[in-house]
Amino acid sequence: MAGGPLEGIRIVDLTAVVVGPMATQTLADYGAEVIKVETPAGDILRDLNGRAVTPRMSSKFLHLNRNKRSLVLDLKQAAGREALLRLIARADVFLWNVRPSAMERLKLSYDEVRAVNPRIIYCGMFGFGRGGRYREKPAYDTIIQGGAGVAALHHRAMGEPRYVPIVMADRTSGAVAVQMILLALVNRHRTGEGASIEIPMFENMAKYVLEEHMYLKTFDPPLGPTGDPRLFDPGNKPVPTQDGWISISANTNAQMFALFDAIGRPELKADPRFCSVTARFANVTELYVIRNAGLKQKTTREWLELFDALDIPALPYHTLDTLMEDPHLNDVGFFQKTEHPTEGKIVNMALPNKTSFGGRKDFLPAPKIGQHSVEILREIGYDAAAIAAMIASGITIDGRLNSPDS
Numbered sequence: 001m002a003g004g005p006l007e008g009i010r011i012v013d014l015t016a017v018v019v020g021p022m023a024t025q026t027l028a029d030y031g032a033e034v035i036k037v038e039t040p041a042g043d044i045l046r047d048l049n050g051r052a053v054t055p056r057m058s059s060k061f062l063h064l065n066r067n068k069r070s071l072v073l074d075l076k077q078a079a080g081r082e083a084l085l086r087l088i089a090r091a092d093v094f095l096w097n098v099r100p101s102a103m104e105r106l107k108l109s110y111d112e113v114r115a116v117n118p119r120i121i122y123c124g125m126f127g128f129g130r131g132g133r134y135r136e137k138p139a140y141d142t143i144i145q146g147g148a149g150v151a152a153l154h155h156r157a158m159g160e161p162r163y164v165p166i167v168m169a170d171r172t173s174g175a176v177a178v179q180m181i182l183l184a185l186v187n188r189h190r191t192g193e194g195a196s197i198e199i200p201m202f203e204n205m206a207k208y209v210l211e212e213h214m215y216l217k218t219f220d221p222p223l224g225p226t227g228d229p230r231l232f233d234p235g236n237k238p239v240p241t242q243d244g245w246i247s248i249s250a251n252t253n254a255q256m257f258a259l260f261d262a263i264g265r266p267e268l269k270a271d272p273r274f275c276s277v278t279a280r281f282a283n284v285t286e287l288y289v290i291r292n293a294g295l296k297q298k299t300t301r302e303w304l305e306l307f308d309a310l311d312i313p314a315l316p317y318h319t320l321d322t323l324m325e326d327p328h329l330n331d332v333g334f335f336q337k338t339e340h341p342t343e344g345k346i347v348n349m350a351l352p353n354k355t356s357f358g359g360r361k362d363f364l365p366a367p368k369i370g371q372h373s374v375e376i377l378r379e380i381g382y383d384a385a386a387i388a389a390m391i392a393s394g395i396t397i398d399g400r401l402n403s404p405d406s
Contacts, residue, residue, distance in 0.1 A: 001361070001362075002031045002032075002033065002067075002360050002361060002362055003031055003358070003359075003360055003361030003362070004029075004030040004031025004032075004357070004358065004359050004360045004361065005030055005031060005357050006027055006030045006031040006032040007031035007032075008031075008033075009027070009031070009032040009033065009092045009093065009185070010032070010033045010035070010090060010091045010092050010093070011024055011027060011028075011032050011033065011034045011035070011091065011092065011093040011094075011095060012035055012037060012084070012087050012088055012091045012093070012094045012095070013034050013035060013036045013037060013068065013095050014037045014084075014094070014095065014096040014097075014098075015095055015096060015097040015125065016038070016043040016044055016045060016097065017043065017044060017045050017048070017097075017140075017170070018045065018060075018064060018141065018167050018170035018171065018174070019097055019125050019141075019169075019170040019171075019173050019174045019177075019201065020095055020096070020097040020125055020174065020177070021036075021043070021045070021064040021065055021174075022064055022170065022171055022174035022175075023095065023125070023174040023175070023177040023178050023181070024036070024068065024095060025064055025065060025066060025067065025068070026174070026175075026178045027093075027178060027181065028066070028067035028068055028360065028364075029066075029067055029351055029359050029360055030359050030360060031359070031360050032093075033069075034067065034068040034069070035068070035069050035071055035087065035091075035372075035376060036065065036068040036069065036070045036071065036367070037071050037072075037073055037084060037087075038070055038071070038072050038073075038369055038370070039072070039073075039074065039075070040072055040074050040394060040396075040397060042056060042072075042369040043061065043065075043369075045058060045060055045061045045064065046058055046061050046369065048060070049061065052343070053342070053343045053344055054342050054343060056368070056369060057342065057343055057366070057368070061366060062340070062343065062346060062365075062366045063348075063349075064366075065366040065367065066348070066363070066364060066365060066366050067360060067363065067364045068364065068366070068367060069364070069367060069371070069372035069375075069376060070367035070368065070369055070370055070371045070372055070373070070399065071087075071370070071372060071373050071376045071377070071396070072369060072370035072373050072396045072397040072399070073395060073396055074394060074395045074396070075106050075108075076106075077393070077394075077395050079390060079393070079395050080390075080395045080396070081106065081107065081108070083377065083380070083382070083390070083395070083396075084108070085113075085116050086380045086381065087376070087380055088113055088116060088117055088120060089116045089117050090117075090380065091117065091120065092119070092120070092121060092185070093120070093121040093123065093181055093184075093185075094113060094120055094121070094122050094123070095123045095124075095125070095177070095181070096108075096123070096124055096125070097124070097125040097126060098126065099126055099127070099135075099136060099138065100124060100126060100130060100135070101136060103124070110122045110196045114194055117194070118193075118194055119188060119192070119193070119194045120194045121181055121184040121185060121188065121194055121195050121197065122194065122195070122196045122197065123177060123180065123181055123184075123196075123197040123199065124196075124197065124198050124199065125173060125174075125177055125199040125201070126139070126198075126199070126200060126201070127139025127143065127144065127200065127201050127202055128200050128201075128202045128203070129198065129200040129202070129203050130198065134202065139201060139202070141163075141167040141168070141169045141170045142163050144169035144201045144202055144205050145163045145164060145168070145169050145205070146161070146163070147202060148169065148202055148205035148206045148208075148209055149205075149206070149209040149210070149213070150163070150164055150168065150169070150205065150209060151163050151164075153209070153213070153232075156227060156232050157231075157232045157234070157236075169201050169204075169205045170201070172204060172205060172208055173199055173201045173204050173205070176199055176204050177197075177199045180197045180199065181197065184197055212228060212231070213226055213227050213228055213231075214226060215227055215228055229284065230281060230284045233284050233285055233288055234285075234288075235284075235285065235287075235288025235289060235291070235292055236288065238317040239291065239292050239295045240292065240295065240296060241295055241296060241298060241299055241300045241303055242296060242297070242298055242299045242300075243299045243300055244299075244300045244316075244317065245300065245317035246295065246300050246303055246304065246314055246315075246316065246317055247314060247315045247316070247317050248291075248295070248303075248307065248312065248313065248314040249313050249314075250291075250312050250313070251277070252277070253275075253276065253277065254311075255310075255311070255312050255313070256274070256280065257269045258310040258311070258312055259291065259294075259310075259312055260274075262294075262306055262307075262310060262312075263290075263291070263294025263295065263297065264294065264297070265290065265294060268290070273286060273287075274287060300316060300317075304316065332350075333350055334349055334350050334352070335347055335348070335349060335350075336348045336349070336350055338363070338365070340365045340366070341365060341401055342368060342401065343365075367399075368399045368401065369397060369399050370396065370397030370398060370399030371399040371400060371401065372399075372400075373387075373396045373397055373398055373399060373400075374387055374398055374400060377390070377396065
């Protein structure tokens, strides 16, 4: 048994790349049974992330698809669609991330799916809400970052538009999907009714960006421009020390006054430009210039020891490589080396959030394509002859690790 609070919840996962797999892995990590339904071509993420030990098992795929089983179905063939509906009839959640029109062409609309399972939570993740003119546009993370103003944040701060080098629109929308699915499950527990959920990436990221940066255009008429000037200030970045950089954020009066003392500028505590939160916000550029000059007096380690003593929030500036050596992450057992049946030893990350009820008790390594096709088809009522016929016609793939064809 999987264990965890979602044990007994079955999710049919018709998603690929990052946004959907991230959502379903989160649910799987807490006990949900996730069946990853792939086309015969497989999830593109299997091939999208550079070198791998064996083909079609990229590093990012490994990080986003643990605790899932893989079933291959060609949904363009009637028998493939029939198998999927059999699976959905036994499921609690059906998650997908293609354009709604594609689901309609496959005859997998909400009405068609709930006809076989009225209690299903039907969750679609796609680029743009159905009510707008962009609804038929294809979308990936970079498209949403550019359209929702994320790249413009870098433009305003640094002088040229850039995408954030992490698929943040995918990951943000994936987290939203988890929230909405859990809300729908609670609602079903109370009412007995299934639900349809739409997760449009564009609208979610527009909300994400504008909650932070609508700023003075929040008011009608506007009191000023968009954009939080504190966040756009050139000084808002890791600060140079004698031997490197440090990340520091002093916001309260107690923190900032302690920082003024630490850098040898105690007189600034009474300076009208810096004596309150409101004053410091209005004079943030001058504040950062003074702070940054002061922090060049000591090494990073010296500042970290002093700031710990003064209770000023600060951490080392990490690169990706030094992050993997962080002593706190080592203390909490964040990195865990596991043995994958085909990829050998890999580095996984532990669940960062701790609860009294815990997460999943067992662990399923990320699957090869079609690794569980045969066993899942058996579970939903197909006999050996029917499965063999589906393999022969290309509807499914037998990817079992001990299969002669694997």
